[in-house]
Amino acid sequence: MSTYTFIERDILNTAILPDEPENVASYITKTTYRSGLVGPKVTSLIPTANSPGNTLDGEIDWKRQTFSIAGLATRWEELRSKPEGITDSTREWRWIGKRFMVKYKDNTWLARVGSPYGPVDATFTIRQSRILHQSNPATIAFSSGVSARDRLFLLMVMI
Numbered sequence: 472m473s474t475y476t477f478i479e480r481d482i483l484n485t486a487i488l489p490d491e492p493e494n495v496a497s498y499i500t501k502t503t504y505r506s507g508l509v510g511p512k513v514t515s516l517i518p519t520a521n522s523p524g525n526t527l528d529g530e531i532d533w534k535r536q537t538f539s540i541a542g543l544a545t546r547w548e549e550l551r552s553k554p555e556g557i558t559d560s561t562r563e564w565r566w567i568g569k570r571f572m573v574k575y576k577d578n579t580w581l582a583r584v585g586s587p588y589g590p591v592d593a594t595f596t597i598r599q600s601r602i603l604h605q606s607n608p609a610t611i612a613f614s615s616g617v618s619a620r621d622r623l624f625l626l627m628v629m630i
Contacts, residue, residue: 472594475626477609480598482630483514487611496527496619498626505534516626529623531630538566538627540620554587561587566624573628580629584621592617595629 475497479485483502502514516529530539536547545566554563554572564571572587573580582593592614599607611629613622 472612472614474610474612477598477611480600480606480608482598482609483511486519487516487626496622498623500630514630516623527619527623529627531627538624540566540623540627543567563587564624564628567620569621571621571625571628573625582625582629584617590614593622593625593629595625 474490475487476490477485477487483500485500487498487500489497497519499517499519500514501517503512504510505512511531511533513533514531516531518528527541530544531537532539532544537544538547538550539545550564550566552563552565554561559574560576561572561574564573570585572583572585574582574587578597578599580593580595581591582595583589584592593611595611596607596609598609601607611626613625617625
């Protein structure tokens, strides 16, 4: 598994750095807000200049409820559904012909590519704040078979 760490507490405005920076892309998230700080307007996921061979960028438009990767924008309602026969929190996301099964359990998001019963391909763990000890930052880990495009899509789904 390749693990990324969200450096700042605010995952919508931070660097997302991999534990193996020479092999995979790192990202920066930047979010603009609607007037009056009512809520986020757009969150951009931008690969850093030193990301090896990665030019994919992503955008979450919170108001229009769209994801965009490399200029291809799609509304969430076209991407997300609840699979039939599954009674838990699992949601199915579809992106360019692939199925991603995403489930929340115990402060962690789990994603599987293809089947809801296959191996876990990505794990997003939310930040654990502690008062008397050092807090644990948010992290996301991907199995080695997850492509750069799928990593970016799963990053957007899970944040």
